[in-house]
Amino acid sequence: MNRFFAFTALLLTLLTGAPVLSADLQKGEDALKNKDFVTAAKEFKPLAEQGEALAQFYLGVLYFDGKGVPQDDKAAFKWYMLAAEQEVVEAQTYIGHMHYSGRGTSRDHIAAARWYTRAAVQGFAEAQRSLGALYEYGKGVNRYDKVAVMWYTRAAEQGDAAAQTSLGKMYQTARGVPRNDKAALKWFKLAANQGNAIAQMLLGSLYREGKGVARDFEASAKWYSRAADQGEDEAQYYLGAAYFYGIGVPQNHAVAIKWYSLAAERGNAEAQFFLGAMYRLGIGIKKDLTAAVKWYTKAAEQWHSLSLMALADMYSRGEGVSQSDVTAEKMYGFAAQTFDFAAKSGDVKAEFMLGKLYDNGQGVPQDSKVAANWYALAAEHGHAEAQALLGLKYFEGNGVAKDYTNALMWWEISVALNNKSVVELRDGLAREMSEGDRNRAQKLAREWIKQHSP
Numbered sequence: 001m002n003r004f005f006a007f008t009a010l011l012l013t014l015l016t017g018a019p020v021l022s023a024d025l026q027k028g029e030d031a032l033k034n035k036d037f038v039t040a041a042k043e044f045k046p047l048a049e050q051g052e053a054l055a056q057f058y059l060g061v062l063y064f065d066g067k068g069v070p071q072d073d074k075a076a077f078k079w080y081m082l083a084a085e086q087e088v089v090e091a092q093t094y095i096g097h098m099h100y101s102g103r104g105t106s107r108d109h110i111a112a113a114r115w116y117t118r119a120a121v122q123g124f125a126e127a128q129r130s131l132g133a134l135y136e137y138g139k140g141v142n143r144y145d146k147v148a149v150m151w152y153t154r155a156a157e158q159g160d161a162a163a164q165t166s167l168g169k170m171y172q173t174a175r176g177v178p179r180n181d182k183a184a185l186k187w188f189k190l191a192a193n194q195g196n197a198i199a200q201m202l203l204g205s206l207y208r209e210g211k212g213v214a215r216d217f218e219a220s221a222k223w224y225s226r227a228a229d230q231g232e233d234e235a236q237y238y239l240g241a242a243y244f245y246g247i248g249v250p251q252n253h254a255v256a257i258k259w260y261s262l263a264a265e266r267g268n269a270e271a272q273f274f275l276g277a278m279y280r281l282g283i284g285i286k287k288d289l290t291a292a293v294k295w296y297t298k299a300a301e302q303w304h305s306l307s308l309m310a311l312a313d314m315y316s317r318g319e320g321v322s323q324s325d326v327t328a329e330k331m332y333g334f335a336a337q338t339f340d341f342a343a344k345s346g347d348v349k350a351e352f353m354l355g356k357l358y359d360n361g362q363g364v365p366q367d368s369k370v371a372a373n374w375y376a377l378a379a380e381h382g383h384a385e386a387q388a389l390l391g392l393k394y395f396e397g398n399g400v401a402k403d404y405t406n407a408l409m410w411w412e413i414s415v416a417l418n419n420k421s422v423v424e425l426r427d428g429l430a431r432e433m434s435e436g437d438r439n440r441a442q443k444l445a446r447e448w449i450k451q452h453s454p
Helices: 007-015 023-033 037-049 053-065 073-084 089-101 109-120 125-137 145-156 161-173 181-192 197-209 217-229 233-245 253-265 269-281 289-300 305-317 325-343 348-360 368-380 384-396 404-416 420-432 435-452
Strands: none
Touching: 023 037, 023 053, 037 053, 053 073, 053 089, 073 089, 089 109, 089 125, 109 125, 125 145, 125 161, 145 161, 161 181, 161 197, 181 197, 197 217, 197 233, 217 233, 233 253, 233 269, 253 269, 269 289, 269 305, 289 305, 305 325, 305 348, 325 348, 348 368, 348 384, 368 384, 384 404, 384 420, 404 420, 404 435
């Protein structure tokens, strides 16, 4: 639904095997094959005016695309409608598209659904996929995931790559069907092998995360690369990250910069943040604080929380900008808002960052109790740094009642999750505690780890 169809390519497909109803129609079709659109329009127009359905459809395409005739959405709609009323399924589908987008006619999702349905029941894959999208998003029809899956499936089984991608996403997110990563993998593969960039990107993510398939970073990078080459910004971001960390590809910060830059230019906020960080630190590129501020700002304008934090820090220090505590505090405040929204939705990183902001009084009033509460939520959700800081809160009695048992428990858990920064604190506290208190804390830690193990 987000992109219009490639008309010329479709025309050439339709011409293969199309019935020849007259010599003039054949002349028009031959002209289309030769991309002589002016001649094609001259041949089709009198036929279309006489009621020839295919000529009406072809003429609609030419007007829509502005080939051989002046571009005219209203004229395209007129000729599509005449062909659609004669049951040309392609024309019915394009009438649906035009109603959906409001091109050449009023935007009317109910009318779009009606025309998509008319073509879909005749088996036209593009209409089936488009109708599935209306049911998925509840536009022109009541949202109904199972019906969306039905139409996506019918189109996907005919080889429609976009429908295969959408169907894979439905399996991946358990919408209209039980969650099934292997089924998602199947449909993404079929679409990806047809060159669908979104499917290639999603397939790369399945291999990266090991969902529905054994984790394979090299395969992940391969599919990200194919999608990235087609301009898919999320794939460009992930490919940049792969080169930055050397995961599935040789580590190469210069190549990481390339892919982050491409994604950032396309508006990807994550890529803008990482590109800003690389300019700020001089990783893979000459250090440039002005460029860092530029990219952090672009991401911050999209309410990217970590970019807001980075900008706040730069204003606080006067790095690449004039030092301004007022602006820094403002940026911290914006960051706090984004973290608060995400944290209340269960985002563990946001819970942790919000705890830090309250702990430091950045953008919000300093409040150790509120900080401890956010650390506790993040700690329960498995955030190792939050566990370490919550342990410190219990150790110091800062925002919570002093409790060495809880302090040791959270430090034990944090270390078990590979946070080595608190090993010395943990060992030092364990030596000072009684054997009974130490054993109790360690037992609680073991129980927590067992309960939260996958």
